[in-house]
Amino acid sequence: MSSPILITGARIIDPASGSDRTGDLFxxxxxxxxAPETAPADALVVDGKGLVAAPGFIDLHTHLRxxxxxxxxxxxxxxxxxxxxxxxxVCAMPNTSPAIDTSAxxxxxTHRAREAGPVRVLAFGAVSRGRKGVELTDMEELARAGVVxxxxxxxxxxxxxxxxxxxxxxxxxxxxxxxxxEDHSITAGLGMHEGAVASRLGLAGYPSxxxxxxxxxxxxxxxxxxxxxxVAHVSTAGGVEMVRNAKRRGLHVxxxxxxxxxxMTDEWVLGANGPADGIAASLTLAAYDTRAxxxxxxxxxxxxxxxxxxxxxxxxxxxxxxxxxxxxxDKATPFDEAAVGLSVLETALGSLMGLVRSGAIxxxxxVARLTLGPTSVLGERFANLASLAASxxxxxxxxxxxxxxxxxxxxxxxxxxxxxxxxxxxxxxxRMTIAGGTIAxxxxxx
Amino acid sequence: MQRRRxxxxxxxxxxxxxxALLDSADAMRELLSRxxxxxxxxxxxxxxxxxxxxxxRTRVSFEQAGKMLSADVINISGSGSSAEKGxxxxxxxxxxxxxxxxxxxxxxxxxxxxYFLARNLQRMGVVNAGDGRHAHPTQALLDLMTMRHHIGExxxxxxxxxxxxxxxxxxxxxxxxxxxxxASVVLCGPPTLIPxxxxxxxEGESLPDVNIEHDLxxxxxxxxxxxxxxxxxxxxxxxxxxxMREYTRRxxxxxxxxxxxxxxxxxxxxxxxxxxVEIASSLAHGPGxxxxxxxxxxxxxxxxxxxxxxxxxxxxxxx
Amino acid sequence: MTEGRLILTGEEMRRALTRIAHEVVESNKxxxxxxxxxxxxxxxPLARRIADAIASFEDASVPVGALDINLYRDDLTSRPQPxxxxxxxxxxxxxxxVVLVDDVLxxxxxxxxxxxxxxxxxxxxxxxxxxxxxxxxxxxxxRADYVGKNVPTSLDEIVEVRVPEVDGVEEVAxxxxxxxxxx
Numbered sequence: 048m049s050s051p052i053l054i055t056g057a058r059i060i061d062p063a064s065g066s067d068r069t070g071d072l073f074x075x076x077x078x079x080x081x082a083p084e085t086a087p088a089d090a091l092v093v094d095g096k097g098l099v100a101a102p103g104f105i106d107l108h109t110h111l112r113x114x115x116x117x118x119x120x121x122x123x124x125x126x127x128x129x130x131x132x133x134x135x136x137v138c139a140m141p142n143t144s145p146a147i148d149t150s151a152x153x154x155x156x157t158h159r160a161r162e163a164g165p166v167r168v169l170a171f172g173a174v175s176r177g178r179k180g181v182e183l184t185d186m187e188e189l190a191r192a193g194v195v196x197x198x199x200x201x202x203x204x205x206x207x208x209x210x211x212x213x214x215x216x217x218x219x220x221x222x223x224x225x226x227x228x229e230d231h232s233i234t235a236g237l238g239m240h241e242g243a244v245a246s247r248l249g250l251a252g253y254p255s256x257x258x259x260x261x262x263x264x265x266x267x268x269x270x271x272x273x274x275x276x277x278v279a280h281v282s283t284a285g286g287v288e289m290v291r292n293a294k295r296r297g298l299h300v301x302x303x304x305x306x307x308x309x310x311m312t313d314e315w316v317l318g319a320n321g322p323a324d325g326i327a328a329s330l331t332l333a334a335y336d337t338r339a340x341x342x343x344x345x346x347x348x349x350x351x352x353x354x355x356x357x358x359x360x361x362x363x364x365x366x367x368x369x370x371x372x373x374x375x376x377d378k379a380t381p382f383d384e385a386a387v388g389l390s391v392l393e394t395a396l397g398s399l400m401g402l403v404r405s406g407a408i409x410x411x412x413x414v415a416r417l418t419l420g421p422t423s424v425l426g427e428r429f430a431n432l433a434s435l436a437a438s439x440x441x442x443x444x445x446x447x448x449x450x451x452x453x454x455x456x457x458x459x460x461x462x463x464x465x466x467x468x469x470x471x472x473x474x475x476x477x478r479m480t481i482a483g484g485t486i487a488x489x490x491x492x493x
Numbered sequence: 494m495q496r497r498r499x500x501x502x503x504x505x506x507x508x509x510x511x512x513a514l515l516d517s518a519d520a521m522r523e524l525l526s527r528x529x530x531x532x533x534x535x536x537x538x539x540x541x542x543x544x545x546x547x548x549x550r551t552r553v554s555f556e557q558a559g560k561m562l563s564a565d566v567i568n569i570s571g572s573g574s575s576a577e578k579g580x581x582x583x584x585x586x587x588x589x590x591x592x593x594x595x596x597x598x599x600x601x602x603x604x605x606x607x608y609f610l611a612r613n614l615q616r617m618g619v620v621n622a623g624d625g626r627h628a629h630p631t632q633a634l635l636d637l638m639t640m641r642h643h644i645g646e647x648x649x650x651x652x653x654x655x656x657x658x659x660x661x662x663x664x665x666x667x668x669x670x671x672x673x674x675x676a677s678v679v680l681c682g683p684p685t686l687i688p689x690x691x692x693x694x695x696e697g698e699s700l701p702d703v704n705i706e707h708d709l710x711x712x713x714x715x716x717x718x719x720x721x722x723x724x725x726x727x728x729x730x731x732x733x734x735x736x737m738r739e740y741t742r743r744x745x746x747x748x749x750x751x752x753x754x755x756x757x758x759x760x761x762x763x764x765x766x767x768x769x770v771e772i773a774s775s776l777a778h779g780p781g782x783x784x785x786x787x788x789x790x791x792x793x794x795x796x797x798x799x800x801x802x803x804x805x806x807x808x809x810x811x812x
Numbered sequence: 813m814t815e816g817r818l819i820l821t822g823e824e825m826r827r828a829l830t831r832i833a834h835e836v837v838e839s840n841k842x843x844x845x846x847x848x849x850x851x852x853x854x855x856x857p858l859a860r861r862i863a864d865a866i867a868s869f870e871d872a873s874v875p876v877g878a879l880d881i882n883l884y885r886d887d888l889t890s891r892p893q894p895x896x897x898x899x900x901x902x903x904x905x906x907x908x909x910v911v912l913v914d915d916v917l918x919x920x921x922x923x924x925x926x927x928x929x930x931x932x933x934x935x936x937x938x939x940x941x942x943x944x945x946x947x948x949x950x951x952x953x954x955r956a957d958y959v960g961k962n963v964p965t966s967l968d969e970i971v972e973v974r975v976p977e978v979d980g981v982e983e984v985a986x987x988x989x990x991x992x993x994x995x
Contacts, residue, residue, distance in 0.1 A: 083798060118602075240800075242689075242690055243699045244699070245699075246688035246689070246690045246691070246699035246700075247700070248604055248627060249604035249625050249626040249627025249662060250604050250605070250627075288551050290677075329502075329505035330501070330502060330608065332503075332608055332612045335604070335609060336607060362692075374583060379581065379613075380581060380582060380583070380606045381582060381601060381605055381609050382603065382604065382609070383602075383603040383604065383625065384603060396557035417640040471694065516895060516897070517895050517897075519898055520880060520896040520898040520899070521896065522898075523899055523900075524883070527932070529932045529933070530930065532929070532932065533884035534882070534883040534884065534885070660885060694911045797896070801881070
């Protein structure tokens with residue numbers, strides 16, 4: 048059993064209770080405990096002065112790639128990356144090979160996660176067998192094996208009829224259906240928002256309408272079936288508005304947004320940060336940046352503003368990373384041929400803190416969207432993961448909200464070095480991640 | 494003037510740079526007309542052409558341009574090459590660079606592929622011979638050269654580009670070149686084949702200062718030059734056009750429409766032309782048409798470009 | 813105001829060119845098949861001057877061409893090159909007596925390039941060379957048939973022939989090579 052840990056003098060944000068105070072946080076035997084007057088002799092004491100302590104972040108949307116794509120990521124490296132990013136719980140996406148469509152694959156992942164370390168790995172099961180969009184998986188068997196929801200992520204739930212059945216069946220099991228809302232009949236190409244930048248670059252666009260039409264389909268079905276629909280990585284102003292309206296109508300719909308859709312726009316494809324003059328300027332050699340290729344694509348400035356607004360007002364419940372590691376070769380191609388996705392876990396906090404600094408969101412709300420929001424999607428049984436109350440799991444992140452650091456992808460724990468943030472300076476850095484009372488990342492500075 | 498290593502589009506060319514290049518191309522045209530069509534200036538230089546999309550016209554044009562200046566030109570085609578055996582474009586290019594080639598001319602179906610190469614190649618220059626629907630700078634230069642010959646300096650001239658603007662790399666590069674030289678551009682075509690941001694406006698427009706006019710009769714009014722773009726038959730299958738018949742009826746450059754342009758207006762087509770679709774047959778082979786001269790100018794412009802890239806040609810440097 | 817050390821005034825230049833004109837006609841025994849080819853840039857106006865002089869005393873015109881030698885240089889990649897300009901030979905050179913005209917004969921490399929360029933354009937009966945100034949330091953076995961003035965120079969100097977068409981004045985001067993400026 049690991050030693051007790053005492054964090055002293057930190058700003059402690061506990062979204063579950065809504066408290067935000069400066070003080071000490073004590074953990075022993077894998078759970079939070081009341082802070083003692085003096086540190087026990089066997090305790091590790093961590094000076095938390097100037098740092099923020101919060102429940103460990105929970106990622107609803109992580110591509111751990113194992114089994115099947117271990118050259119991109121493994122459960123071991125993916126959970127190490129999660130810990131480095133302050134995440135103590137990650138939800139593995141089922142677009143593995145084989146897909147997570149039987150209890151055997153769930154068991155495999157659970158087993159590998161236990162070997163890998165203290166970060167909690169939950170799994171989403173596939174909606175359809177082999178993610179082929181035809182037959183439903185054995186959802187009840189998967190639920191008993193421990194999946195926390197269903198999704199065919201990477202692809203949308205193929206047909207309205209399948210979605211209807213999935214919502215009904217999963218709804219009865221009390222689990223959400225997460226949908227990657229993308230109408231393939233509209234998306235001419237992946238990874239580039241339909242707009243002036245795509246036009247300037249001569250790239251086929253993926254219009255906002257392709258997301259919105261599927262969000263609309265799924266919300267309409269939800270009205271019919273009941274159950275719980277979760278919108279994966281919402282990226283458009285229209286999508287946010289539909290979720291807002293559906294929530295108003297009392298439908299059980301939840302949504303997540305990624306750090307990159309909150310902080311970047313399609314101009315990033317012109318080269319990291321985008322040239323100051325935007326598309327009016329000459330293209331540089333940095334143009335067609337495949338590291339900024341992701342699905343759904345980075346959107347327009349007005350979409351980004353709507354996403355931030357939706358996150359602040361609670362329309363969007365959670366920040367989820369959609370961490371999608373790729374190999375060098377997957378991205379070292381012309382833009383059309385490059386794989387979609389960003390390696391996000393290790394930069395999430397740093398980039399999100401930019402929103403706090405610019406006043407777009409306040410820190411307690413941001414922390415809530417990384418903790419309480421995800422547990423509200425996952426359900427009541429996970430509520431204690433977002434709490435710092437006594438006897439809840441000792442899952443804690445300790446971060447410096449001011450520290451400036453330069454993103455050095457060669458030092459990523461993740462195998463995926465694919466981020467347009469490489470070489471950029473971020474402000475806000477994880478110092479320590481404690482999962483189940485064990486230090487998963489960081490060193491003790493006495 | 495900073496020595497240019499790559500030619501990826503015309504968006505970073507100044508008016509002076511384009512003018513100097515066209516002047517040099519005029520000199521190259523003289524060389525083309527000789528009985529011995531060869532000068533030794535690029536002796537010992539190796540130019541590769543990597544065409545990942547079929548195009549006899551452009552490839553041969555580059556090859557001839559290189560050979561007339563005594564460069565060694567090596568052609569690599571998509572089929573049968575390592576590209577077809579699954580080697581990535583990056584590895585192919587790095588291999589070619591390691592063989593000490595000086596310049597690679599690339600045609601790719603993927604927008605941005607030349608930028609990708611230029612970013613990754615430290616010692617080899619890159620010339621874009623057409624990338625996806627993005628850019629085709631040498632075609633634009635030869636268009637400018639042809640226009641300059643026939644209608645003089647382009648400042649204030651009205652140029653109409655009609656057809657499939659959405660998928661046209663030629664249209665994009667033409668727009669940048671024409672604007673650098675001070676011409677005004679009208680784009681004309683079916684709404685399904687014009688970029689959406691140009692149709693409706695957006696948070697920034699991809700091609701600055703162009704006018705959109707769907708009605709060719711109106712667009713062509715008082716034009717100094719008309720560029721008809723190639724229409725791909727497969728657009729119809731993709732639901733972008735009702736039928737070729739309807740396209741022809743509405744957007745073909747006909748004798749009647751051509752008469753609405755300025756007297757002596759120039760008629761051009763980047764080729765290969767669908768006979769009787771983009772341009773009425775009688776016009777395509779008529780006196781206003783400079784489609785064949787475009788081909789000759791294509792060689793001259795590419796000679797000027799290769800010379801400039803491989804020797805660093807500059808105004809009045811070493812007398 | 814002359815920049816550098818003046819070695820030929822405009823008047824002296826005209827006299828030298830007139831003398832060359834006489835020598836060319838005399839040496840070729842008339843104007844039959846004679847053509848003057850100026851090497852761009854300053855050789856071209858000088859060739860025209862010689863043709864004008866010939867016209868004034870022979871009462872007949874000699875064709876004048878312009879030869880651009882930039883595609884034939886031997887230092888192409890060692891330094892930035894001037895723009896290529898058209899070569900114009902209105903009467904052709906096949907079987908002709910060609911007199912190449914240039915402003916200064918220095919290393920001889922320009923003339924070597926001009927000879928190669930000329931040979932690619934046809935087969936002249938004979939090729940001769942006329943220069944306004946021969947400054948020595950030849951690096952190739954090339955000499956001029958007609959010389960306006962022999963001027964001993966050091967390698968640190970530059971001989972500048974100035975013609976109204978290019979420079980606005982007519983004179984020849986020697987200037988010091990500016991050490992710091994690379995060419």
